[in-house]
Every structure is written in structure tokens, then in C-alpha cells.
Amino acid sequence: MRMSKTLAALSAILVCACGIAQAQAPKSPHETTKATIEGATISVEYGRPSVRGRKIMGELVPYGKVWRTGADEATTLTTDKDLQIGGTSVPAGKYTVYTLPGQNDWQLIVNKQTGQWGTEYDQKQDLGRIPLKKAATAGPVEQLTISIDKNPAGGGVLKIAWENTELTAPLTVKK
Numbered sequence: 001m002r003m004s005k006t007l008a009a010l011s012a013i014l015v016c017a018c019g020i021a022q023a024q025a026p027k028s029p030h031e032t033t034k035a036t037i038e039g040a041t042i043s044v045e046y047g048r049p050s051v052r053g054r055k056i057m058g059e060l061v062p063y064g065k066v067w068r069t070g071a072d073e074a075t076t077l078t079t080d081k082d083l084q085i086g087g088t089s090v091p092a093g094k095y096t097v098y099t100l101p102g103q104n105d106w107q108l109i110v111n112k113q114t115g116q117w118g119t120e121y122d123q124k125q126d127l128g129r130i131p132l133k134k135a136a137t138a139g140p141v142e143q144l145t146i147s148i149d150k151n152p153a154g155g156g157v158l159k160i161a162w163e164n165t166e167l168t169a170p171l172t173v174k175k
Contacts, residue, residue, distance in 0.1 A: 027049070028071035035147075037156035037171065039081065041080045042171075043148075044075065046071075047118070048070070048145070051143075051162070061162075062101070064101070064102065066099070067098060069098055070118060070146075072117075072118060075146070076114060077096075077097045081174070082174040084172045085169055088110065088127070089128075089174065096114050097110060098111060099132070104134065105131065105134070106134055106167050107130060108131075108167075132160075132167040133168045134167055141164070144161075146158075146159065147159045156170075157169070158170075
């Protein structure tokens with residue numbers, strides 16, 4: 001009798017512990033940011049890692065090595081119209097986005113391979129590499145944030161912000 005009560009109690013604790021573990025938010029939640037720029041629907045789907053007290057730029061995201069630009073699965077960019085991103089033609093379609101971080105200069109890499117884990121990078125699949133403008137953020141950015149904003153002068157701006165760094169690339173819809 002005592003043994004069955006003990007087993008029942010342990011089972012209840014185990015069920016509760018599993019339920020709590022499943023209910024916790026993932027460390028890097030996934031998000032899709034979407035915008036309509038000059039009639040084009042553009043979206044970026046990515047994992048959003050957090051700083052959590054770590055040094056990001058130059059350490060977790062090392063300079064001189066291709067970075068997945070997010071967490072988990074590869075970050076994807078999808079557009080239903082042809083774009084021009086920082087001087088590079090990007091036909092309508094779905095692409096993987098990586099970055100090549102540098103202490104001063106960064107590049108956005110648009111890659112034709114899709115569906116892979118974020119660390120599986122094949123340079124032969126690059127559509128192009130686009131210089132990114134680097135600036136300091138107004139304050140710390142705890143969680144990686146990618147946005148597509150309208151530019152009042154026309155077109156849009158792809159923004160990547162994390163820790164104390166903001167990276168931008170202009171984009172327009174090809175006519």
C-alpha cells in the first residue's frame with residue numbers, strides 16, 4: 001500500500017515537471033517579420049536569441065566567420081516581387097540569409113539554398129553579398145530583432161539589431 005502511494009506521488013510529480021518544462025518559452029523563440037514595400041510582400045522568418053549576459057559581437061558572433069543570423073533553422077527571406085537590396089538583384093522567391101560580421105564592416109549574404117539548419121552554409125549557393133551599414137543602437141537590444149521598414153524617401157530598409165549593434169541595407173522593388 002505504502003509503495004503504491006509512493007509510486008503514485010512520484011508519477012504525479014513527474015507529470016507536473018514534464019508539463020512545466022513543456023510550458024516554458026523556448027530560449028530562442030521564432031518570429032516572422034513582414035512588410036509591404038512598394039507593392040511587394042517581404043518577410044523574414046528567424047530565431048530570436050537573447051543576450052542573457054553574454055558578449056555577443058566578436059565573441060558569440062565571431063568576426064570573420066559566416067553567421068546564421070538567428071538561432072536554430074536558417075533565417076529565411078521571402079519576396080513575391082523582384083528586389084534590389086543594396087545594389088544586388090534578388091528575384092522573387094525564398095532565400096536563406098546569413099551575415100559575415102566584421103569589427104567595422106559587415107556583409108549580408110543572400111543564399112539560394114533553403115530548408116537547412118542554420119549552420120549549414122554553402123558559399124557556392126550565394127546569390128550575392130551586400131555591404132551593411134553598421135551603427136550603434138540607441139540602447140541595448142536584448143533579443144535579436146530583424147525588421148523591414150518603409151523608407152520615407154522610397155523603398156525600404158532591412159534592419160538587424162542585437163546587443164549594441166544595428167545593421168541596415170536599403171531595398172527597393174524592381175519595376
